[in-house]
Every structure is written in structure tokens, then in C-alpha cells.
Amino acid sequence: MSMIFSRLRAGVAALVVVGLAYGPLASQAAEFKVAVSGEVTSMDPHYGNIFPNNNVMEHVFETLVAKDSDSRLVPGLATAWKPVDATTWEFTLRPGVKFHNGSDFTAADVVYSLQRPATLTTSPAPFTTYTKAITEAVAVGADKVRIKTASPYPLLPNDLSAVYIVSQKATADFKTPDFDQGKGMIGTGPFKFVSFARGDRVMLARNDAYWGTKPAWEKATIRIITNDASRMAALLSGEVDAIENVPSADYGKLNQNKSFEVFHKVSHRTIMFLLDQERDVSPFVTDKAGKPLAKNPLKDARVRLAISKAINRQAISDRVMEGLSLPTGNLVPPSIFGHAADVQVEPYDPAGAKKLLAEAGYPNGFGITLHAPNNRFVNDSRITQAVAQMLTQIGIQSKVEAMPFSVYVGRASKLEFSMVMLGWGASSAEASSPMRALITTFNKDKGMGAFNWGRYSNAQLDNALEEALRTLDEKKREDLLKDMIRTVRKDTAVVPIHQQATSWATRKGVAYVARTDEYTLSQQFMPK
Missing domain, CATH: 3.10.105.10 (Dipeptide-binding Protein; Domain 3)
Structure with missing residues (x-):
């Protein structure tokens, strides 16, 4: 096993990379720009269950159950969950959460979001993998949802960490093309959707009403740069502040300059x-x-x-x-x-x-x-x-x-x-x-x-x-x-x-906690 991989298995490794020198990091109101390597194909959070799409959705939408950097389940839009009987789970919803349009997050939105994937019958990568076990989802008052399965199903909380919650009122009449045009991109997440230019970028704005820790950046731009050399060049030139999937061919240069840092994790x-x-x-x-x-x-x-x-x-x-x-x-x-x-x-x-x-x-x-x-x-x-x-x-x-x-x-x-x-x-x-x-x-x-x-x-x-x-x-x-x-x-x-192993490179002064799930989340890049 190589020395590099041995360091990876020990944890997150911070390396130095060749590049241009930067001045002090901009203030909290700065725009953050990150380049991702996968092509984003849809803005519909329930249509294409492929990683590049989900990576963008993680900025705008949320799930009942979230995951930390080691893929352990943690509270999301649900603060708690428990089995009521062998085939029923109860999820307690987080109070005071609002969608980006100011409407309240309710149990009805959860029920609707769990039903919607089955209606998208032309999806090449359906989210029904995570919803097929559900036989019934019922709102219990304003703050609880009970979900029934045909047989005992211990993985329901895990599955619901992959199903994004949308606003029923804002999206009930929208199809997948409407989402791609920006309609219905109304979630509860740390960023609000601004625009999507296919093959180029997704632009976001901070959700100042977010219930959790607010992003350090007023704006975030997710650049779509699938070519390794171009993505690396964008970082070195200062065109972006961070990239994912550092080209392995460039690792020989990484020890030569302290203008950048690289973070790794075995995925x-x-x-x-x-x-x-x-x-x-x-x-x-x-x-x-x-x-x-x-x-x-x-x-x-x-x-x-x-x-x-x-x-x-x-x-x-x-x-x-x-x-x-x-x-x-x-x-x-x-x-x-x-x-x-x-x-x-x-x-x-x-x-x-x-x-x-x-x-x-x-x-x-x-x-x-x-x-x-x-x-x-x-x-x-x-x-x-x-x-x-x-x-x-x-x-x-x-x-x-x-x-x-x-x-x-x-x-x-x-x-x-x-x-x-x-x-x-x-x-x-x-x-x-x-x-x-x-x-x-x-x-x-x-x-x-x-x-x-x-x-x-x-x-x-x-x-x-x-x-x-x-x-x-x-x-x-x-x-x-x-x-x-x-x-x-x-x-x-x-x-x-x-x-x-997945890697992220940042300009000096920006830290990232590497994630087992490989997500590149603008809200988790932090000035240091």
C-alpha cells in the first residue's frame, strides 16, 4: 500500500500544492466558487438519482434524516424518529422551519415528497428505491408523520436520508422541466436557488432565514468543470476557491507550495x-x-x-x-x-x-x-x-x-x-x-x-x-x-x-471537512 494511501486511512490529510499566492480571505459576505467534476443533468430533486444532481440538491433542499461527514445518521428536518410498532415509524418534525418562499414546513410537505418519486415514471435513475417500502405516510398533527411499511423495515431512517423534501404548495403543478427552469426550486436548505446554466454552473444565494448554521458565504457558485486539467487550472488561476477530485497526476506537485491545501477521505x-x-x-x-x-x-x-x-x-x-x-x-x-x-x-x-x-x-x-x-x-x-x-x-x-x-x-x-x-x-x-x-x-x-x-x-x-x-x-x-x-x-x-479516495483542494485560508459520501457542499467550506 502506498504511503499516500496509508496517510489517507489515518484520516484527513492536509497537503500543500503548487499554485498562485493569495491575499487574505474575503469577508463572510464574499462569493464562494467551487468547481465540481460531475455533469448536472436535472434540477428536479426527485427525478435523477445520480450523484452530481444530488450534490446540488444538498444545498437547496433537505431530508428528514441527515448524515454527518462519516455518513452517520443525524437529525435533519426531523429532530427524532422511533418505531411505534413493527411496521410503523414516527418522525417528529423540526419546529419553526420555513421554505425559501417564507411558507411553513409542514407534515403535509413530507407526505407529498414521499409520494412524488413514484409519479416520475420516466426517470432513468428513480428515487423509488428509497420509497417503495412505504405503504402509507400520514400527517399526525402539524409536527409528526407516521410512515407504515408492509413488513418490519429497520432501514427506513437510512432511506429517508436520501429523499428531499419539497413544498407541496409551491411544486404540486410542476414537472421536471419546470424545475430545470428554476420553478419549484424552493427548499428549506442553507442556500436559495438563483439559476442553472446547463453544463456551466449553478448559482445560489445564502438563506439568511435558515434554521441551522448559516453558510459563511453570501453567494455560492457551483462551476461544472468535468475536465481534470481545466478544473485544476481554475483553482490555480484563482477562478475558483476550491475544487473536488484533484487529478491524481498532479499529486507530485502538491508538496511544493503552501498556497493551497488538499483534504482527503476514503469514500x-x-x-x-x-x-x-x-x-x-x-x-x-x-x-x-x-x-x-x-x-x-x-x-x-x-x-x-x-x-x-x-x-x-x-x-x-x-x-x-x-x-x-x-x-x-x-x-x-x-x-x-x-x-x-x-x-x-x-x-x-x-x-x-x-x-x-x-x-x-x-x-x-x-x-x-x-x-x-x-x-x-x-x-x-x-x-x-x-x-x-x-x-x-x-x-x-x-x-x-x-x-x-x-x-x-x-x-x-x-x-x-x-x-x-x-x-x-x-x-x-x-x-x-x-x-x-x-x-x-x-x-x-x-x-x-x-x-x-x-x-x-x-x-x-x-x-x-x-x-x-x-x-x-x-x-x-x-x-x-x-x-x-x-x-x-x-x-x-x-x-x-x-x-x-476523494479529494478536495482549496485556496489557503479555506478549510473543508472531507466526507465519506463525497459531497462537495459550499456550506461546509469555512474560512479559517
Whole structure:
């Protein structure tokens, strides 16, 4: 393990970086400018459950249950929650909270916000993953909401940390395009929405009536700069005050100047590849001459294991990630509930991979195209290129097609590809999050498998997850989750690569508490 990553595991590391010298930090009334790396596709807080969108929503809207920098549950718009009986939870709402338009936050807004995701039937990444368990939500007076589930459901508070609360009166008649135009962008959060220029920026103004700690900045601008070099240049030139996802290639320069600081944290996001396991003919699997194969080799567990064995994860960590990743065979890092410590990284074994291919009937391999975003995860397209080279070495002739995430997610969700990269953060702070989103059999009605782009299906695992999601005994639930991770590894349901480390760089005089969930929140950058 590299020295850099060892420091990361010890906690937040503050490094010095090359750059221009700045004068004293501006006053509290200054505008704060931060550059993010992901393309924002929608302003509707219930339409596209993808990270760049949610990162913006965290400024404007709030959830009943919030999370701290280590993804632990803390009070949000609810000050307390408790189970009333086996299938009913009661949430006590925070008093005195107002929406940005001055109207009161009420229990009716909560009920409406929990119902709204199910109405957005064309969403490519639905929030119904977090609301499908709810059978009824009822206002109890002005300050309480009771939420019923069909069976015991201990994860409801975790799920509700992902569902944003909107004003019913202000948004009842609005559709997703209305939100993109700024209509309905009325939350209770620390910033008010000002404007959205697609592909460029989101502009915000401080909510001076905010119930919690008010931001240090009168204005905040979230610049959308997906290119690593351009984002770094914006910081060095003073165009922005902070950036996320510092390019790993620039870390060699970071010790040369004290004009900037960088903050790191190992995230709960696992980078992996999903393989088409449903179709008899897969669209981007060919013979060596480029002709479509009549039989999809990815349906064979031996082929999937061969692909996993062909990948040198430590080399990717050392050479592509500059040590800023933790190679893994798990779906979640060690800090997340349900991590199975006995599931180790798949050893790099190209000879074993070739043997498995021969046993599966592909002694000479085949051809495949790997698809990936080129502006979403740290070094996403470079990781994919490295994996393609490794697969080619065992006879799977591979090429890469990378594209902007806004295009990629739509096409991948329509199952247009054969082998796709995806990064998934354990948003519920336990292993059930990737299990129900990526691994369980796709079932739109149940809200399961929303991102199961490989269409892996295992009825036994589905049943185990359903049991885990209704099990109140934490030890039993943890054991079930660990067993599920072992099954995922045994079947090579997906091919995990690593957990990435996330980094933020700021101009001198600005501090940030690095977050496990990777959010870049203007309200949490502070002058020091």
C-alpha cells in the first residue's frame, strides 16, 4: 500500500500544492466558487438519482434524516424518529422551519415528497428505491408523520436520508422541466436557488432565514468543470476557491507550495464493472474478427471469473490512481455495515484466467467493448483503458468507448452495452445499498435492481435481502449481508475494482471537512 494511501486511512490529510499566492480571505459576505467534476443533468430533486444532481440538491433542499461527514445518521428536518410498532415509524418534525418562499414546513410537505418519486415514471435513475417500502405516510398533527411499511423495515431512517423534501404548495403543478427552469426550486436548505446554466454552473444565494448554521458565504457558485486539467487550472488561476477530485497526476506537485491545501477521505464508493448476464446475444461481444457472437460468454460464471482474475487491481491503484484507492473484492469498504472481511481481493492470475476461458469453450478468447463515463468517477476512462489492456492480454480482445456521464447513464440504463463501469456509494451506510440497487433481480414495482445493468439474477439472494431488510436484529442482518457479499463474489455477479479516495483542494485560508459520501457542499467550506 502506498504511503499516500496509508496517510489517507489515518484520516484527513492536509497537503500543500503548487499554485498562485493569495491575499487574505474575503469577508463572510464574499462569493464562494467551487468547481465540481460531475455533469448536472436535472434540477428536479426527485427525478435523477445520480450523484452530481444530488450534490446540488444538498444545498437547496433537505431530508428528514441527515448524515454527518462519516455518513452517520443525524437529525435533519426531523429532530427524532422511533418505531411505534413493527411496521410503523414516527418522525417528529423540526419546529419553526420555513421554505425559501417564507411558507411553513409542514407534515403535509413530507407526505407529498414521499409520494412524488413514484409519479416520475420516466426517470432513468428513480428515487423509488428509497420509497417503495412505504405503504402509507400520514400527517399526525402539524409536527409528526407516521410512515407504515408492509413488513418490519429497520432501514427506513437510512432511506429517508436520501429523499428531499419539497413544498407541496409551491411544486404540486410542476414537472421536471419546470424545475430545470428554476420553478419549484424552493427548499428549506442553507442556500436559495438563483439559476442553472446547463453544463456551466449553478448559482445560489445564502438563506439568511435558515434554521441551522448559516453558510459563511453570501453567494455560492457551483462551476461544472468535468475536465481534470481545466478544473485544476481554475483553482490555480484563482477562478475558483476550491475544487473536488484533484487529478491524481498532479499529486507530485502538491508538496511544493503552501498556497493551497488538499483534504482527503476514503469514500464508500466502490468502482466496479457490470457484465451482461441476461441476453443470449450481447450487443458488444464479438468474435476476434468483429462479428457478433451467437452465444453470450458473459452468462458463464467461468468467463466472468476469468475477467476478474485478469485485472491487476494493485497496478491500477499504483499507476492509475497514484495510490489513492483501496483495491477490493467487496461491494463496500471496511467501515460500512455488512462488509465481509473474509472476501479478499481477487488475485491477479492471468494464467488462471486463460485456463477458465478454455474450460468455458473460449480458448482463443473473443472480442468486447467496454463502456465507461469519462467525467464522473476518478480516472474513470483511464481505469477502463487499463482493464481493457489486461483483458486483451488473456485473449479477450478489448476496446473502450467512453462518453460524458449525462449520455452514458441514459444509454446504460437502457441496457445498450455489454460491460459497463459503475461507481456506487453505500448511501444507506450499509451493504444493503449496493445489494438492492445493483445485485437484486430487476423489479421496477419493488424498486429493486434499478442500476442492475448486467441483469444478474439470483432468487436465493433476493430472498436473503428481503429478509435482511425486515430484520430488526442487527447481528442477524449483518450476517445476512455478509453472506450475500460472499455469494456475489462466488458468482462474480459484478467485478469490483477498488474504493476510491476523494479529494478536495482549496485556496489557503479555506478549510473543508472531507466526507465519506463525497459531497462537495459550499456550506461546509469555512474560512479559517
